[in-house]
Amino acid sequence: MTFLNIDSPEGRQEALEKMLxxxxxxxxxxxxxxxxxxxxFVHLSQGQEAVAVGTCGALREGDYITSTHxxxxxxxxxGLEPDRLLAELYGKEPGQCRGKGGSMHVAxxxxxxxxxxxxxxxxxxxxxxxxxxxxxxxxxxxxxAFIGDGAVAEGQVHESFNLAATWGLPxxxxxxxxxxxxxxxxxxxxNIEDLADMSASYGVPGVVVDGQDVExxxxxxxxxxxxxxxxxxxxxxxxxxxxxxxxxxGDQQPYRSDEEIEEWRDERDPISNFxxxxxxxxxxxxxxLEELRETAEAKMADALEFARKADEADADxxxxxxxxETVPEIEQHRERLAREQPHWGEY
Amino acid sequence: MSKTGATTESTESTExxxxxxxxxxxLREEMKNDDAVMLYGQDEEDGESFEVTAGLYEEFGGRxxxxxxxxxxxxxxxxxxxxxTGLRPVVELSFSDFxxxxxxxxxxxxxxxxYMFGGASEVPLVLRATEGAGLSAAAQHSGTVxxxxxHLPGIKTVAxxxxxxxxxxxxxxxxxxxxxxxxxxxTIYDERGEVPTSDDHTIPIGEASIEHLGEDVxxxxxxxxxxxxxxxxxxxxxDVSVEVIDPRTLYPLDAETIIExxxxxxxxxxxxxxxxxxxxxxxxxxxxxxxxxxTLDAPPxxxxxxxxxxxxxPGLEKEVLPxxxxxxxxIRRVE
Numbered sequence: 219m220t221f222l223n224i225d226s227p228e229g230r231q232e233a234l235e236k237m238l239x240x241x242x243x244x245x246x247x248x249x250x251x252x253x254x255x256x257x258x259f260v261h262l263s264q265g266q267e268a269v270a271v272g273t274c275g276a277l278r279e280g281d282y283i284t285s286t287h288x289x290x291x292x293x294x295x296x297g298l299e300p301d302r303l304l305a306e307l308y309g310k311e312p313g314q315c316r317g318k319g320g321s322m323h324v325a326x327x328x329x330x331x332x333x334x335x336x337x338x339x340x341x342x343x344x345x346x347x348x349x350x351x352x353x354x355x356x357x358x359x360x361x362x363a364f365i366g367d368g369a370v371a372e373g374q375v376h377e378s379f380n381l382a383a384t385w386g387l388p389x390x391x392x393x394x395x396x397x398x399x400x401x402x403x404x405x406x407x408x409n410i411e412d413l414a415d416m417s418a419s420y421g422v423p424g425v426v427v428d429g430q431d432v433e434x435x436x437x438x439x440x441x442x443x444x445x446x447x448x449x450x451x452x453x454x455x456x457x458x459x460x461x462x463x464x465x466x467x468g469d470q471q472p473y474r475s476d477e478e479i480e481e482w483r484d485e486r487d488p489i490s491n492f493x494x495x496x497x498x499x500x501x502x503x504x505x506x507l508e509e510l511r512e513t514a515e516a517k518m519a520d521a522l523e524f525a526r527k528a529d530e531a532d533a534d535x536x537x538x539x540x541x542x543e544t545v546p547e548i549e550q551h552r553e554r555l556a557r558e559q560p561h562w563g564e565y
Numbered sequence: 566m567s568k569t570g571a572t573t574e575s576t577e578s579t580e581x582x583x584x585x586x587x588x589x590x591x592l593r594e595e596m597k598n599d600d601a602v603m604l605y606g607q608d609e610e611d612g613e614s615f616e617v618t619a620g621l622y623e624e625f626g627g628r629x630x631x632x633x634x635x636x637x638x639x640x641x642x643x644x645x646x647x648x649x650t651g652l653r654p655v656v657e658l659s660f661s662d663f664x665x666x667x668x669x670x671x672x673x674x675x676x677x678x679x680y681m682f683g684g685a686s687e688v689p690l691v692l693r694a695t696e697g698a699g700l701s702a703a704a705q706h707s708g709t710v711x712x713x714x715x716h717l718p719g720i721k722t723v724a725x726x727x728x729x730x731x732x733x734x735x736x737x738x739x740x741x742x743x744x745x746x747x748x749x750x751x752t753i754y755d756e757r758g759e760v761p762t763s764d765d766h767t768i769p770i771g772e773a774s775i776e777h778l779g780e781d782v783x784x785x786x787x788x789x790x791x792x793x794x795x796x797x798x799x800x801x802x803x804d805v806s807v808e809v810i811d812p813r814t815l816y817p818l819d820a821e822t823i824i825e826x827x828x829x830x831x832x833x834x835x836x837x838x839x840x841x842x843x844x845x846x847x848x849x850x851x852x853x854x855x856x857x858x859x860t861l862d863a864p865p866x867x868x869x870x871x872x873x874x875x876x877x878x879p880g881l882e883k884e885v886l887p888x889x890x891x892x893x894x895x896i897r898r899v900e
Contacts, residue, residue: 282650284646313683314683315681315682315683315685316683316684317683318680318682318683318684319681319682319683323681323682325685325686326685327649327685332646332650333681333682337673337674340642340669340673340674342642343638343639343641343643343646343674344642344643344645344646344649344674345646346639346642346643346646347642347643347644347646347647347648347649347650348650349646350603350643350647350652350654351646351650351651354603354652355651374638374639374642374669374670377636377638377639378636378639378642380634380636380639381633381634381636381639381640384634538684539679539680539683539684540679540680540718540719541679541719541721541743542687542742543741543743543770545816545817546771546817547817547818554855
């Protein structure tokens with residue numbers, strides 16, 4: 219269950235817990251990647267926790283999300299457990315996708331997580347397609363696409379906006395505008411200030427929301443979800459946010475200054491600002507906050523132990539899951555590559 | 566696993582219908598069988614450019630049969646999302662040349678989703694696309710691109726040559742839990758054939774059919790070139806005994822049937838309308854060489870398009886398009 223009743227103190231506390239867990243997850247990945255324990259590429263989302271938690275916290279069981287290549291926060295917010303998520307990043311057998319997907323392809327259909335999507339923009343048609351299923355079956359769930367500000371320059375995103383709009387599909391598009399598309403700053407990529415303005419082209423509502431404010435995001439997505447459920451079609455939400463880390467871990471980031479990052483961290487951090495608000499409202503104490511931090515870190519310590527100790531995937535697994543109904547070719551090619559081939563003269 | 570069409574299907578009740586009608590019948594029956602099957606594409610409600618789905622909108626209504634804006638990428642990407650969440654979408658991509666604009670969704674989404682998710686999803690979508698030259702439709706509306714798609718892991722590709730195969734295979738494609746790209750040669754839509762009327766008539770994906778028995782040369786021929794090969798086989802009767810195989814499915818390929826046939830004939834001609842380099846011809850040839858090298862009495866022969874785009878002018882188009890005469894020459898070279 220991912221829904222958070224953010225209008226209640228309990229819901230707000232849960233939102234804070236989820237954001238802390240998402241942050242702790244990314245911090246752990248950052249450290250373990252730097253230590254060489256995690257293979258491949260990782261793209262971290264520290265700073266964007268309010269978008270992930272505010273969005274997924276407005277969804278109900280049965281709703282689907284599709285995500286970007288920066289998907290860990292979305293996954294945690296959608297209810298995926300950090301141990302299997304981290305094990306996937308380690309490429310281990312009990313990982314979310316049994317080590318076949320890794321950071322960029324993590325998915326959990328049972329939790330409504332229809333896949334991280336590193337082909338920029340491809341998250342939009344996938345969610346739109348899930349919306350076709352929901353509309354076709356007159357279901358009471360919706361689908362939601364997280365897309366980045368860079369993806370909005372991709373054609374397939376606009377095709378999906380248009381198709382969802384013309385068919386009135388129960389889909390919400392959340393553009394997570396973190397100011398940088400890989401290494402290119404926002405205003406060099408787009409000639410408009412607010413990406414949500416594009417909604418006018420599709421005749422659907424466009425909403426700009428402060429992506430550092432978990433309650434504001436929750437409210438915007440809740441309203442869009444309600445519209446979708448009432449057959450009023452898609453909404454395009456732009457959440458203005460910021461990523462603290464580079465495009466990928468190891469990115470030297472020549473495109474921006476440390477001062478800019480520090481300014482966002484110090485003044486606009488979604489977690490500390492929200493925690494301060496709860497403390498000021500008397501819903502949380504400083505020591506209570508510290509306990510929540512420790513709980514999140516303890517969960518990550520357990521997840522790390524789980525991922526490290528987990529079994530490696532069996533090599534034969536590499537040949538599984540290409541199809542449901544298998545084809546002879548894969549085994550034939552394997553056999554042909556095997557060393558036990560007879561010499562040609564023996565045929 | 567192979568079967569000879571003429572002998573095993575003769576006990577079933579049949580009707581004579583066109584290739585176009587066979588696909589329509591298959592679609593209609595599967596839509597009746599399974600409410601999760603829906604059709605969408607451009608002008609789908611009007612039966613599309615080639616009228617394959619004519620009447621289905623009237624029969625099944627706007628929930629089951631829908632028009633899309635011209636958005637191939639969203640159509641195919643959306644089909645992956647719809648299929649992964651429970652539908653069985655059949656999407657029409659009117660001309661297969663347009664595959665370029667949605668190739669990512671085929672290659673990276675349809676083909677890889679199940680694998681990347683560790684087997685947690687099924688993607689039972691069908692993408693229908695027309696291929697083939699001969700209508701002076703020029704380079705961007707005449708191509709044969711099935712080789713490109715057959716090369717992609719995670720996708721099954723089907724290219725029937727006869728109405729019987731078309732009906733049996735469209736039904737199997739819709740029932741398949743895996744993504745299938747179903748290629749229809751647009752120049753054979755009006756060819757007629759005996760098609761089983763039974764709702765249960767399906768043809769397994771991955772099974773070739775020996776349609777004409779012979780002893781001297783095996784001709785593996787697809788789509789339009791299949792009927793050309795059949796005519797050639799009949800022309801040469803009494804002179805050269807030609808075995809004609811319709812592979813029906815391109816991936817997985819029923820290599821066993823082809824290899825067994827070559828073991829008998831010792832000679833192989835591969836006729837397919839795709840460009841000749843790096844394609845279907847090469848695949849069939851490789852499989853036979855790998856597993857049947859010592860049964861070959863002559864080098865395998867390829868009949869196809871000599872790696873040009875398809876030209877517009879009828880004379881030029883005729884020049885590059887392979888036909889029965891090319892097949893006959895290839896047979897003569899090895900017999």
